[in-house]
Structures are given as structure tokens and as C-alpha cells.
Amino acid sequence: MTTAAFGQINTEELPTWGSRSADCFEKIKQIGAGMYGQVFKAREIRTGEIVALKRIRMDNEKEGFPITAIREIKLLKKLHHENIIKLKEIVTSAGPEKNDQENQDSKKLEGGIYMVFEYMDHDLTGLADRPGVRFSIPQIKCYMKQLLTGLHYCHVNQVLHRDMKGSNLLLDNEGKLKLADFGLAKSFATNHDGQLTNRVITLWYRPPELLLGATKYGPAVDMWSVGCIFAELLNGSPILQGRTEPDQLNKIFELCGSPDENNWPGVSKYYFYNNFKPPRPLKRRVRERFRRFDCHALDLLDHLLTLDPNQRWSAKQALDAEYFWVDPLPCDPKSLPKYESSHEFETKKRKQEQRQLEEQNKRPRLQHGRLPPYQHTEPHQMKDTQPSFSAGPSHHPYGKHPAPPGGPSMYPPRNQSGAYNPSRGGHVGGYSGEPYPPQGRAPQYNGSSMPASGPRGPPGGYGVGPPNYSQTSQYGGPAPGRGLNNRSQQYGRQ
Numbered sequence: 001m002t003t004a005a006f007g008q009i010n011t012e013e014l015p016t017w018g019s020r021s022a023d024c025f026e027k028i029k030q031i032g033a034g035m036y037g038q039v040f041k042a043r044e045i046r047t048g049e050i051v052a053l054k055r056i057r058m059d060n061e062k063e064g065f066p067i068t069a070i071r072e073i074k075l076l077k078k079l080h081h082e083n084i085i086k087l088k089e090i091v092t093s094a095g096p097e098k099n100d101q102e103n104q105d106s107k108k109l110e111g112g113i114y115m116v117f118e119y120m121d122h123d124l125t126g127l128a129d130r131p132g133v134r135f136s137i138p139q140i141k142c143y144m145k146q147l148l149t150g151l152h153y154c155h156v157n158q159v160l161h162r163d164m165k166g167s168n169l170l171l172d173n174e175g176k177l178k179l180a181d182f183g184l185a186k187s188f189a190t191n192h193d194g195q196l197t198n199r200v201i202t203l204w205y206r207p208p209e210l211l212l213g214a215t216k217y218g219p220a221v222d223m224w225s226v227g228c229i230f231a232e233l234l235n236g237s238p239i240l241q242g243r244t245e246p247d248q249l250n251k252i253f254e255l256c257g258s259p260d261e262n263n264w265p266g267v268s269k270y271y272f273y274n275n276f277k278p279p280r281p282l283k284r285r286v287r288e289r290f291r292r293f294d295c296h297a298l299d300l301l302d303h304l305l306t307l308d309p310n311q312r313w314s315a316k317q318a319l320d321a322e323y324f325w326v327d328p329l330p331c332d333p334k335s336l337p338k339y340e341s342s343h344e345f346e347t348k349k350r351k352q353e354q355r356q357l358e359e360q361n362k363r364p365r366l367q368h369g370r371l372p373p374y375q376h377t378e379p380h381q382m383k384d385t386q387p388s389f390s391a392g393p394s395h396h397p398y399g400k401h402p403a404p405p406g407g408p409s410m411y412p413p414r415n416q417s418g419a420y421n422p423s424r425g426g427h428v429g430g431y432s433g434e435p436y437p438p439q440g441r442a443p444q445y446n447g448s449s450m451p452a453s454g455p456r457g458p459p460g461g462y463g464v465g466p467p468n469y470s471q472t473s474q475y476g477g478p479a480p481g482r483g484l485n486n487r488s489q490q491y492g493r494q
């Protein structure tokens with residue numbers, strides 16, 4: 001593959017885009033389910049080549065071809081780099097409908113438009129979640145180096161990724177890492193008025209400037225996410241697991257200290273600064289909290305998790321960090337262990353099944369498959385003597401409801417109307433339990449104040465989006481670009 005030099009976009013185009021049918025491929029299995037499409041492992045029938053097919057979800061599209069797909073195709077056609085996923089072609093199929101059960105079990109792909117990608121064995125979140133997988137330091141350095149190299153290529157080509165997180169970093173069994181999911185990416189070369197939406201990037205990876213309402217921003221937004229991913233790799237779990245935007249900011253400030261004009265010149269001008277600045281000064285605790293990391297890792301992390309985007313390290317500065325040049329050095333990707341394929345979709349599904357099984361086992365045993373007989377009690381006693389099966393674990397598909405928005409934060413209580421909508425964005429079902437970062441995309445606005453996150457949902461049920469800022473919430477009334485009620489409007493402001 002030819003790789004364009006930094007600063008140059010390879011505009012060479014593939015000849016037959018969209019001209020082939022999806023019938024050239026047979027489905028092997030589903031490996032991903034994002035907010036905007038399902039991803040399948042598939043085989044090209046003629047050549048036997050294994051590929052990943054991302055079905056472009058059209059069901060919610062009243063306004064034509066989804067903007068996220070247009071973005072992804074447009075940018076990926078221009079970006080050619082060994083650390084960026086390769087979009088090979090687009091194929092279409094007039095095949096059977098989505099809910100056709102027979103089709104779901106068959107190898108035939110259902111009707112729709114598909115993006116054909118090179119296949120990658122894992123995503124970083126899926127791999128890290130695999131029981132028994134522990135990354136070594138040279139391995140983490142190797143992944144981080146590739147991640148930064150791919151991102152540096154994007155940034156010098158004036159592309160912001162805007163959804164950096166583990167599940168969008170794909171790995172193959174040769175140890176290669178590639179950035180994927182450019183559905184929220186944006187070319188900032190063409191954005192002259194500088195008005196960008198701040199409702200991008202999955203909450204746990206979202207930088208403070210976006211949470212404070214920035215509409216002018218640059219590559220530093222991705223670099224904050226890189227800091228979160230790096231710390232997560234070393235820590236073994238995500239480091240800033242906010243449940244709502246205020247809670248996320250709260251967690252950031254508790255770790256990185258309070259922002260003020262000294263450590264972040266201009267911060268007081270952000271739209272939400274006065275609403276969210278901590279009421280009392282907080283100390284920066286990055287070095288203290290991660291004191292078990294080695295000093296070079298800590299140094300890099302400290303520069304990535306810098307509140308002021310102008311002082312935060314760029315991908316280039318990060319690549320030059322001591323961390324990558326001292327022993328133990330990053331390993332050769334080819335020397336890395338080969339793992340059984342692991343995508344976040346599958347690991348989550350497995351966990352969900354296990355949890356369901358555990359819940360079932362916890363339930364009181366039913367006699368002859370019937371509910372346990374009620375104890376005969378006087379009506380007045382019945383009140384306090386509920387049949388035990390009702391006290392069992394919740395079988396709500398989303399598990400526990402998330403904590404009320406705002407949580408134990410210092411922010412004023414939030415407007416509670418519609419406090420939680422488990423089927424946000426129209427996605428139902430769900431992996432329950434653990435908190436989950438709302439997706440990079442803001443959900444469709446339902447006109448009420450909603451918490452930012454719910455537990456993660458399954459195929460699409462993951463689609464727990466960050467909340468829309470409520471127009472009546474503590475965010476201090478209407479703000480530019482808020483109160484949008486569909487995706488195309490939502491992204492109207494780029």
C-alpha cells in the first residue's frame with residue numbers, strides 16, 4: 001500500500017466504488033454493533049479474502065444517507081497510512097430485510113449499503129477484556145507508538161478523529177494497530193469559521209474544553225483521549241468514568257486540579273466555566289494517583305492530561321517523549337503474542353450471558369416450574385410479607401439504573417424530568433451492569449433533561465449517548481447548538 005507522506009493527502013481513488021454487490025461476500029458472523037451500523041466478519045467468495053463489512057444503518061434516516069457514513073467514506077478515501085484502517089470499497093445489496101430470521105441465520109447479507117474494510121482480529125477494548133490477557137510494558141509502548149503515529153498522520157493532514165477510545169483501535173495478529181471509526185472525524189482544513197460541535201467524543205475520553213462548551217478546538221481534543229487510553233492501558237481500567245457531563249468534569253478536576261487563569265489562560269471565557277468551576281481549589285493529583293507508573297510513563301501522561309489544550313502535548317511531542325526511547329523499548333509488533341479474535345461486541349456479549357446466568361442462579365428455585373406458593377397470610381400482613389421472588393435481582397435489561405444525574409457532585413440539582421431513558425436513541429436491550437461511557441455521538445434529543453450515561457447497551461444498545469445539555473439544566477440555559485432533535489441537525493454545526 002502506498003502511504004502518503006506527512007502533510008500530503010493521497011487522493012488516488014479506487015476505481016469501482018459502489019459498483020459491486022454485497023453478494024460477492026458471505027457473512028461469517030457479527031463482530032460489532034455501533035450506534036450507526038452493524039459490523040460483520042465476511043469472506044469474499046471469489047478470493048476467500050476475509051474482510052469486515054460495516055452495514056450503514058438507514059433505519060433512522062429520514063434525511064437520506066447518514067452524515068456519519070458520508071464523513072467516514074470521504075475521509076477514509078483520502079487517508080492512507082499503515083496505522084489507519086483501510087476502506088477497500090463500498091458494496092450494496094438489495095437482499096432480504098433486516099428482521100428476516102431466515103436471513104439472520106444464513107450467510108447472505110441483508111439488504112443495504114456496506115463499507116468493506118480490511119479485517120482486524122481485535123479491538124483494543126475487546127482484547128484487554130479477555131480473561132488472562134495482560135499487556136507487557138514493551139507491548140503498551142508498541143501500541144501507543146502506533147496509535148500516536150496514526151493520529152499524527154491525521155493531524156498533519158488536518159483531520160480530527162473525535163472519537164478516540166479503545167474499541168476504535170483495531171489490532172491484527174501481526175501486532176499492527178489501526179485507527180478506525182471515522183464517523184465523527186472532521187477535516188479542520190475546510191472549517192474556516194471555527195464553529196464546531198462540542199458534543200463529540202465518548203464521555204470518559206472527552207476533554208475538559210469540550211465539556212466546558214468549546215466550539216473552537218483542534219487536535220488537542222484527540223490528545224486528551226489518548227491520555228485517557230494510555231492511563232487505561234497501564235491502569236487496567238478506565239480512569240475517568242463519569243456518568244454525566246458534570247460528573248465527568250468533576251472527576252477531571254479532582255484528578256487534574258481546578259482550572260484557573262494561571263494554569264489555563266482563557267478558561268474563564270468558556271460558556272460553562274462559571275457553572276462548573278469547582279467551588280474550592282483542587283490540587284492536581286495525576287502524579288500522586290498514578291505513582292506506581294514508571295517516571296517516564298508518568299511524565300508522558302502528565303503532559304497528555306493537561307487541562308489547557310494549548311499546553312497539552314501534540315502527537316509529535318508525545319512520540320518524542322523519553323518513554324519511547326528508554327528501556328524497555330517498544331517491542332516489534334510481529335513479536336507480540338497472537339490471540340484468539342476478540343472484539344468488544346463479543347466480550348460484552350459473553351459477559352452479559354454470564355451475568356444473566358448468575359442472576360438466574362440467584363433466583364429462588366421454582367417448584368415444578370411455578371412461582372412459589374404464597375404463604376397464607378391475613379391481608380394486613382401481606383403488605384410486609386412480599387413473596388420472595390419479587391425481591392430477586394432486577395431483570396431489567398439495563399440492570400441497575402444509573403445514579404441520578406449530577407451524582408454527588410457540587411453542581412446544583414438537575415432538572416429531573418425524564419431522568420433516565422433506557423431505550424435512548426431507539427436502541428433496546430442491553431448489556432447490563434457496569435457503567436459505560438456514552439458513545440462519541442450525542443444522542444437524539446428527546447426534549448427532556450437526561451443523564452449522560454446509562455449502562456452500556458448491546459447491538460446499538462451501546463448507543464447510550466452523552467446527554468444533550470438540557471436547556472433548563474444547570475448548564476445555565478440555552479447554549480449555541482443545543483436543543484437539537486435529530487442527528488443531522490445535531491451535526492449541523494460540524
Ligand SMILES: Nc1ncnc2c1ncn2[C@@H]1O[C@H](COP(=O)(O)OP(=O)(O)OP(=O)(O)O)[C@@H](O)[C@H]1O
Pocket residue numbers: 031032033034035036037038039052054085117118119120121122123126163167168170180181182183343344345439440
Ligand atoms: N475493520 C474491522 N475489522 C474488525 N473489526 C472491526 C472492523 N471495523 C469495526 N470493527 C468492530 O466493530 C466495532 C464497531 O465498529 P465502528 O466503531 O466502526 O462502528 P460504529 O457503528 O461507528 O460504532 P460506535 O457507535 O461504537 O462508534 C469495533 O469496535 C470493532 O470491534
